[in-house]
Amino acid sequence: MAQVPPRYCPRCGAPIVTNSRFCTTCGLPVEAMLSSNTQRQPTQDHQYDQEQLPRAEQQASQYNPHVQQSYQQTSVEALETAETGEQSEPQYVPQPFQEQDEPLPIPKPASKKRNVGGRGLIPLLVALVVLLGAAGYITAGLLGVHLPGFRGKQPPVTTMMINSTVPYAGVDITVVNAQQSQSFVDDPNSSSNGMVRLNLRAQNNTDIKVSWSYTDIARLVLPDKSVVNPTYIKNAEVEIAPGTSQASAIDFAVPSNDQINQLLLQVGATNEADMLVPLTGQANVSKYQPKTVSLNGQMQYFGLNWTLSSATSSLGIEGKQAASGMRYITVTLKVENTLSQLAITGSPYDYVRLKFDNATVSPKNSTLPVAFNVGVSGQSGTVSFLVPQNTRSFTLILLPQQLSGTSQASADFQLAS
Numbered sequence: 536m537a538q539v540p541p542r543y544c545p546r547c548g549a550p551i552v553t554n555s556r557f558c559t560t561c562g563l564p565v566e567a568m569l570s571s572n573t574q575r576q577p578t579q580d581h582q583y584d585q586e587q588l589p590r591a592e593q594q595a596s597q598y599n600p601h602v603q604q605s606y607q608q609t610s611v612e613a614l615e616t617a618e619t620g621e622q623s624e625p626q627y628v629p630q631p632f633q634e635q636d637e638p639l640p641i642p643k644p645a646s647k648k649r650n651v652g653g654r655g656l657i658p659l660l661v662a663l664v665v666l667l668g669a670a671g672y673i674t675a676g677l678l679g680v681h682l683p684g685f686r687g688k689q690p691p692v693t694t695m696m697i698n699s700t701v702p703y704a705g706v707d708i709t710v711v712n713a714q715q716s717q718s719f720v721d722d723p724n725s726s727s728n729g730m731v732r733l734n735l736r737a738q739n740n741t742d743i744k745v746s747w748s749y750t751d752i753a754r755l756v757l758p759d760k761s762v763v764n765p766t767y768i769k770n771a772e773v774e775i776a777p778g779t780s781q782a783s784a785i786d787f788a789v790p791s792n793d794q795i796n797q798l799l800l801q802v803g804a805t806n807e808a809d810m811l812v813p814l815t816g817q818a819n820v821s822k823y824q825p826k827t828v829s830l831n832g833q834m835q836y837f838g839l840n841w842t843l844s845s846a847t848s849s850l851g852i853e854g855k856q857a858a859s860g861m862r863y864i865t866v867t868l869k870v871e872n873t874l875s876q877l878a879i880t881g882s883p884y885d886y887v888r889l890k891f892d893n894a895t896v897s898p899k900n901s902t903l904p905v906a907f908n909v910g911v912s913g914q915s916g917t918v919s920f921l922v923p924q925n926t927r928s929f930t931l932i933l934l935p936q937q938l939s940g941t942s943q944a945s946a947d948f949q950l951a952s
Contacts, residue, residue: 695713708737710814712733713733713814715731742853744776752804770782770783796816823850827847839874842871848863852919865917866920870911871914883903900918901919931948
């Protein structure tokens with residue numbers, strides 16, 4: 536006796552389509568249905584089928600609510616086909632949730648365990664290093680070691696009055712006082728083994744603005760004859776107008792066992808005539824001051840009466856310092872015009888010369904007028920020349936001018952070397 540397949544799938548509960556070889560819902564073959572029902576033949580009647588249909592639909596919807604409507608439609612169509620005995624083509628029906636591939640579970644990220652023994656100690660070590668460094672920095676500053684950005688307590692300062700004045704480029708530079716200390720806390724480059732500070736004042740008594748830099752012209756000579764440069768200068772750049780003054784401070788690194796009165800201030804650049812100022816407070820620096828001699832040299836030139844009234848020897852003139860081993864000779868001339876017309880002599884750079892030994896030099900600076908009005912008497916001007924420091928005998932020459940028919944004139948004079 537042939538076995539009759541069940542009308543409902545024993546696995547998913549869906550109605551079995553007549554003459555179908557598998558469950559249209561879950562795909563279970565008819566052979567599997569028969570093997571699971573060998574002990575029991577379906578004896579359900581149509582009424583039982585009607586009662587089982589809602590339960591099968593409910594069971595299918597429990598697995599996948601999204602396909603409930605499809606299951607209901609498929610079940611009704613299968614039932615109608617079974618009652619009428621008509622065959623229909625198998626229709627695709629989505630498989631229940633239990634037969635579909637289940638989504639892979641999302642892995643949970645592994646919990647990160649803090650490495651207390653490694654990373655946790657790094658911030659503590661960094662903080663400890665910073666703390667120890669700051670403590671060492673402060674301690675060194677308190678002990679007198681000069682450190683950038685740290686101004687500790689100023690060590691005791693010894694001050695010695697100097698008040699020595701020397702001329703530089705026509706300006707008077709006065710060393711007001713000298714201060715000595717282990718270090719200066721307001722000097723960013725201060726040494727901790729000894730410092731000397733010189734307070735200077737420059738007074739411009741000339742008629743022009745004069746400029747220089749103490750970085751170029753200031754040096755300190757130590758007892759062992761070594762020369763040191765400044766470590767720090769307050770107001771290093773000098774640009775001083777006529778009739779004004781300017782204060783500056785210059786620091787030098789000097790061993791503490793060197794006394795102030797053993798030191799010399801050297802004023803003058805490397806290629807300039809320099810001056811040494813002993814920091815004793817009683818130094819005689821008169822040899823660096825300008826020296827003037829009165830003269831009375833008479834000359835006739837360009838129809839005018841000329842008088843060489845004086846000559847001055849100096850290491851500097853307005854705005855200029857003499858070159859090394861040289862000095863300036865500045866002569867003062869007075870002119871009287873007894874002519875009935877204006878006398879135009881021209882530029883003194885063209886006709887005034889100074890002769891010494893076998894050399895003749897032209898002016899470096901002059902204030903002598905280029906013309907003299909009728910009736911002027913005693914109109915004066917100066918002419919400056921650069922000569923070797925050891926020269927003593929000179930001749931002032933007024934060169935002939937052919938266009939005016941003027942002959943040469945000259946006057947001799949002497950100065951101490």
